[in-house]
Amino acid sequence: MVSQEDHRSGHVVVGVDTHKDIHVAAVMDPLVGIVGTLTIPTNTRGFAALETWAAAHGKIIAFGIEGTGSYGATLTSFLRRAGYKVVEAGRPDRRLRRMNGKSDTLDAENAARSVLAGLATATPKTADGQVEMIRLLKVAHDTAVTARTAAMITLKNVLVHAPDELRATTRRMTAATLARHLAALRPRGLDSVEDAQRHTLRSLARRWLALDTEAKDLNQQIGALVRSRAPQLLDRFGIGIDTAAEILIVAGDNPERIHSEAAFANRAGISPVPTGSGMTSGRHRINHGGHRQLNAAIYRTVIVRMRFHEPTLAYVQRRTAEGLSKREIIRCLKRYVIREVYHDIKHRPEAPEFAS
Template sequence: MNNGEQHRSGHVVVGVDTHKYVHVAAVMDAIGGILATLTIPTDTGGFQQLADWAHSFGRVLAFGVEGTGSYGATLASFLRRAGHKVVEAGRPDRRLRRMNGKSDTLDAENAARAVLAGFATATPKSADGEAEMIRRLKVAHDQAVEQRTAAMVTMKAMLVHAPDPLRQETAGKTQIALARHLAALRPRRLEAPEDALRHALRTLAKRWQYLDTEAKELTQMIADLVDRAAPQLLEPFGIGVDTAAEILVVVGDNPERIKSEAALAKLAGIAPVPTGSGMTSGRHRINHGGHRQLNAAIYRTVIVRMRFHQPTIDYVARRTAEGKTKREIIRCLKRYVIREVYHLIRPANHTVTAPS
């Protein structure tokens, strides 16, 4: 046995820096440090090569994979199905990058060190069920809604320069009625700016109608999936399909990875961050991290409850009388909602009641 082998534990972790076409891996022994690196293609053959290569160094404790929600998603899924523990390695520390430089190999080594040191512990989403299906449909839905809005804004901006008769015909119409009216225009030959305007308005109106139909179809598909995956999320007051879909996308198909209500609150950017130091101990600030779309969805739920949910209205009145500001009350209510959501996505836990 050579001197290098005498200082190996036989237990290794593997860090992977992921990219679109190739992944770079580094294997690290628990006491022997970095042992070797490997570059693989991003296909099933490359993933199997990585797994076999890692096993050749000993028992693999875990794979630390960067970007498990993007370029590393397929690799993470392959390793999970093969029975390996997969951890989200996260981005390398910027201070280390400034001091040591950056390369794919260094990033892979840093991912392995983060796993071995216990800094990287997050379990990635499994992305193999209804939650992943909802996420993919929401990508298409949100883009359709965004482009539909852009088309309507452009139509209304162009109508400012339209002839008086056309402006009078379209004044006060709803978006659907406006699109229907403009789509029915019969443009003449292109002989004047007004003819070009009619062509443009007709094209934009037809585009809006197509995107509107597409968005509605995707909304229905998302609603069906939400009702199939977690109908209990639709029962609380103020939580609609959009909010429930956002919750499922963030939680993923393996909600057991979220160990506590506080962890979900942190994931949603709702848990306060301590900022005390010296004589200012006990102070906190808003957490500006977390999933901003979920944070916004929870905020909308709180606003709906503050307007129409009597127990919440009573709670707001009581806390206002105690001297709390509206902003502080909303923060408290967001924590109530996220706590309620946590127990809904983990049915084995006890239920909680809304503020009263």
């Protein structure tokens, strides 16, 4: 009798469903199907155990990993350093999930099947260079800006109920001047509502000033990295530090993984989505997917160009005469901008060496 072992191809694909504390892996042979599953802890010892276990089943074609940018980031880095091909598996199809159910083992099996079928082809970001540094600093910067805005809104809400004298003194002050003025308050004690208001206003003002300093420091650090990594982006009209940072973050430290300008436009949610069928063939709709922060950054660049960039002003005038609406013109210009920056990020100047 011929056993299942005799039918194996000798090559395997490994699918991994990632979590915070454990990862679940499934090995699939192209001829036999799933031949084993394994649960490992999310540490170096667990990753080494996964590598040894998978290699024992045959020559590894690729690893399909869910969440290579989150819970699967450290495993992805480990396997890449070991020389294995890693593919972003993505989430399972919702229709199949409703039909077959949901479990960690099933998700790992689906990840392996998607890689073997060629449905999962995305190359993960390496996250090992200046762009990853920019991304991390931008996380801190954006949260600081959000907290700074919340602090000022709360401060002004409390100020509405302050005594007339204090409200009259602070009227028409800028945010920075208001914060510095209120941070210098010296409450007498804590015996009345007015005293509590002064304590609260001083606390909120000092918080705003601290967050403002933090945001400005982080912005300077991000700017230095962006200028070092892609100075050519900043030469483009209407593209500043924030927009350039968003562009680099989406592209990653290995922009060669984005194979075409159309693929980059799709990642930014700028490419149209076909919706034709039958007699309505050829119709398209707006892409509501993609990286929305990058989409918004490109939109801001287009608005700046439509106001101050002479070639863009001439283009808008010509397209308006052709009967296009402002919204349609903006969509066209967004595609022009994404095409420009795609070629800019593909050109990678030599990065300076950092002193250890």
